[in-house]
């Protein structure tokens with residue numbers, strides 16, 4: 001954690017290592033612990049701008065794998081041949097757009113963050129809305145036994161959301177990365193062993 005006037009060490013490290021955002025270290029922590037990303041996989045990355053997770057996934061799945069990023073905003077990095085981007089609002093994107101991937105995705109990642117207002121309950125509600133839509137898409141496109149990583153902001157709807165996931169995955173775990181900013185209320189839900197439609 002950086003002190004006022006001090007440079008955030010994760011941001012500095014991201015720049016040196018060629019990632020456009022510090023958030024890559026949250027995914028790396030998740031990967032070290034849960035080993036979800038593997039060569040040859042097909043991954044969807046929801047809320048992928050500026051592209052740190054895209055780059056890390058692209059490197060890890062390798063040339064036999066594929067990564068599709070979706071965001072309102074374009075990535076700021078050049079995309080490798082195994083990486084694709086769809087500019088869209090996740091809330092209104094029709095199911096048909098992703099249907100060709102139905103049942104074929106190994107892992108769905110979501111680092112989606114709403115525009116924050118500073119009002120805790122409102123930001124939680126916006127994050128919940130994004131996650132509810134993300135979960136609808138997950139149920140549509142994820143392979144049986146597939147996995148998800150979903151970022152959510154703390155709040156009273158989180159318990160019910162967790163219940164929704166619990167019924168559809170063999171195991172759901174909560175993870176708070178050390179590289180999350182201390183003031184942030186975000187945490188990640190890791191679902192493994194998707195039970196299918």
Ligand SMILES: C[S@@+](CC[C@H](N)C(=O)[O-])C[C@H]1O[C@@H](n2cnc3c(N)ncnc32)[C@H](O)[C@@H]1O
Pocket residue numbers: 020021023024046047048049050051052053054070071072073088089090091111112113114115130
């Ligand atoms: C924290 S950033 C993601 C950072 C990314 N994981 C990385 O490492 O580069 C969150 C992203 O969620 C996106 N987002 C928020 N609401 C969205 C929506 N309704 N549809 C698509 N993307 C959305 C934002 O545009 C933003 O780029």
